[in-house]
Amino acid sequence: MQLNPIPTQTELSHWGELPFTECGEPLVTLTETPRLRLRPVYAALGLRGASPTMQLRSGALTRLERAVSLLPEALGIIVLDVFRPLEVQQALWDWQWQEVRQSSPHFTDTEIYEKVRHFVAEPNADPTKPTPHRTGGAVDLTLFALATGEELPMGTAFDEATDATVTDWFERHPKLPFTSNRRILYGAMTEAGFVNYPNEWWHFEFGTRRWAGCRGMEVALYGSAE
Secondary structure, eight states: OOOOOOOOOOOOSSGGGOOBOOOOOOEEEOOOBTTEEEOOHHHHHTOTTOOSOOEEEHHHHHHHHHHHHHSOTTEEEEEEEOOOOHHHHHHHHHHHHHHHHHHOTTOOHHHHHHHHHHHSOOOOOOTTSOOGGGGTOEEEEEEEETTTOOBOOOSSOTTOOSGGGSTTHHHHSOOTTHHHHHHHHHHHHHHTTOEEOTTOTTEEESSSHHHHHHTTOSSBSOOOOO
């Protein structure tokens, strides 16, 4: 895998309006391997409805396994979140709302809303407009070193609500090892067929409406997996 700079990405304004033709791929339960570890963070946090069982669409899982194989041999992937039912999406939205309210007590509700939606897709029960994680085609992840089991430093924590979570932040504010570690993750995932959400270095998608928009396609593969 060639270690290239992460390109500047712009969030597409129209992806949420794209249709999908459900391809019928099943959700598959993930299992750990020496280079693929599972850490269901929202179940650990006790979010309402969150399950310790982690699932992805079969096509997305195949590509995740491909991404693992593209990494340097000394590295593996930790999966943090995958398929997320509507109940969990709502619980995450509510949790993030309270986090922002506590950290920025001077914010108005409008300002809190804009901050939260920057990091969490707004819950949506409309079956024609499923949020990415609800499709089973989105995955949140990070890297770890096989020799020690420790996570590689990425410059921010997972789900940290700061500007530095933007995927290419350390291309514009270079700082090793954050720059190279993000390049490794981005390179492996995109080469395997995923697209990245530009505001979150850990979030990648396959088969979703955002994925279709980024690929210049008119129709996505995945609807809601619920």
